[in-house]
Amino acid sequence: MRYRTLGRTGWEVSEIGFGAWGIGKHMWVGADDEESMRALHRAVDQGVNFIDTALAYGVGYSENLVGRFVKERSERIYVATKVPPKNRIWPSKGTLDEVFPPEYVIECAETSLANLGVNTLDLLQLHVWDARWFADSRWFEPLDSLRRQGKIRYFGISINDHDPDSALDIVGSGKIDTVQVIYNIFDQKPEDRLFPLCQQKNVGVIARVPFDEGALTGSISPDTSFPSGDWRNDYFRGDRKRQVHDRVEKLKGFLDTEAGALPDLALKFCLHHPAVGTVIPGMRKTSHVDANIAVTNTPPLSAHLVDRLREHRWEKNFYS
Numbered sequence: 325m326r327y328r329t330l331g332r333t334g335w336e337v338s339e340i341g342f343g344a345w346g347i348g349k350h351m352w353v354g355a356d357d358e359e360s361m362r363a364l365h366r367a368v369d370q371g372v373n374f375i376d377t378a379l380a381y382g383v384g385y386s387e388n389l390v391g392r393f394v395k396e397r398s399e400r401i402y403v404a405t406k407v408p409p410k411n412r413i414w415p416s417k418g419t420l421d422e423v424f425p426p427e428y429v430i431e432c433a434e435t436s437l438a439n440l441g442v443n444t445l446d447l448l449q450l451h452v453w454d455a456r457w458f459a460d461s462r463w464f465e466p467l468d469s470l471r472r473q474g475k476i477r478y479f480g481i482s483i484n485d486h487d488p489d490s491a492l493d494i495v496g497s498g499k500i501d502t503v504q505v506i507y508n509i510f511d512q513k514p515e516d517r518l519f520p521l522c523q524q525k526n527v528g529v530i531a532r533v534p535f536d537e538g539a540l541t542g543s544i545s546p547d548t549s550f551p552s553g554d555w556r557n558d559y560f561r562g563d564r565k566r567q568v569h570d571r572v573e574k575l576k577g578f579l580d581t582e583a584g585a586l587p588d589l590a591l592k593f594c595l596h597h598p599a600v601g602t603v604i605p606g607m608r609k610t611s612h613v614d615a616n617i618a619v620t621n622t623p624p625l626s627a628h629l630v631d632r633l634r635e636h637r638w639e640k641n642f643y644s
């Protein structure tokens with residue numbers, strides 16, 4: 325495993341972190357707690373030391389599982405969690421008072437502390453962000469107060485889907501420690517403005533959804549079906565499975581000694597950018613953990629291959 329500094333936190337985090345949405349069972353159908361725990365152990369056995377969860381992932385289910393898991397280990401594991409929008413609307417919609425009123429942010433942090441069974445949260449992220457809130461200091465006050473009380477170490481935001489530029493003001497202000505953003509072979513937009521600013525301000529970058537919810541692993545074909553109740557029935561609705569399949573087929577032409585499989589190519593693409601501190605694939609199976617971690621034991625992508633992948637940038641928003 326290779327490690328990188330996560331911005332101003334100074335933490336040396338594993339290049340591959342653990343995305344813990346799926347193990348929360350909410351929206352993702354098919355997780356099994358025993359297998360999830362095995363996957364977490366397998367990840368940490370191989371050097372993973374960063375886990376991303378959220379209060380919203382199964383209404384505390386993922387946090388509880390992660391909290392239980394961390395207690396079974398002696399290693400220092402950094403756990404990031406998130407405050408859900410009060411109105412439960414993703415991406416953000418509404419005023420700061422409707423989405424993150426100060427007393428609500430504090431209340432959620434207290435719940436996350438209890439769920440994770442810790443006295444201090446390593447990293448607390450606002451689970452959505454609207455650039456219009458930046459001018460109102462009340463987004464900052466509860467986070468700053470929690471930090472002064474020793475209840476959180478660092479705080480940041482998780483940026484709305486496909487909208488990295490909405491974080492430019494807040495990153496530029498120097499008031500947050502990290503951002504979490506969608507970054508993958510299709511959505512390369514964070515490279516345009518967000519990443520250079522994060523580097524300038526020493527803000528840590530957590531790259532999420534490296535596989536475009538599974539599309540970039542090559543496992544989605546036009547006749548793929550998801551279990552009933554799984555949110556990906558909506559994400560990949562209509563003609564979308566065919567659209568991603570056609571594009572991913574073209575990426576197969578790049579598989580060679582630099583990346584032998586599509587998941588490797590997808591993760592290595594995220595890791596080629598020096599602004600990225602950690603990339604957090606969602607993983608529920610030990611086999612996926614093994615495959616993803618193996619990526620950090622091989623050389624990074626060449627600049628030539630990265631340049632060729634730039635042609636595969638695809639502006640879309642399947643979340644809407």
Ligand SMILES: NC(=O)c1ccc[n+]([C@@H]2O[C@H](COP(=O)([O-])OP(=O)(O)OC[C@H]3O[C@@H](n4cnc5c(N)ncnc54)[C@H](OP(=O)(O)O)[C@@H]3O)[C@@H](O)[C@H]2O)c1
Nearest residue numbers: 343344345482532533534535536537538605606608609612
């Ligand atoms: N708004 C936000 O803040 C937000 C939104 C979305 C995600 N996130 C965070 O980002 C993390 C990652 O995003 P995501 O989980 O939505 O999507 P993702 O990482 O792009 O894709 C996850 C999918 O890829 C599969 N997978 C993982 N490794 C694989 C491999 N080597 N080969 C084949 N398939 C593989 C997973 O399967 P299995 O699950 O079966 O292992 C799962 O179906 C989340 O877990 C969460 O922590 C945050």
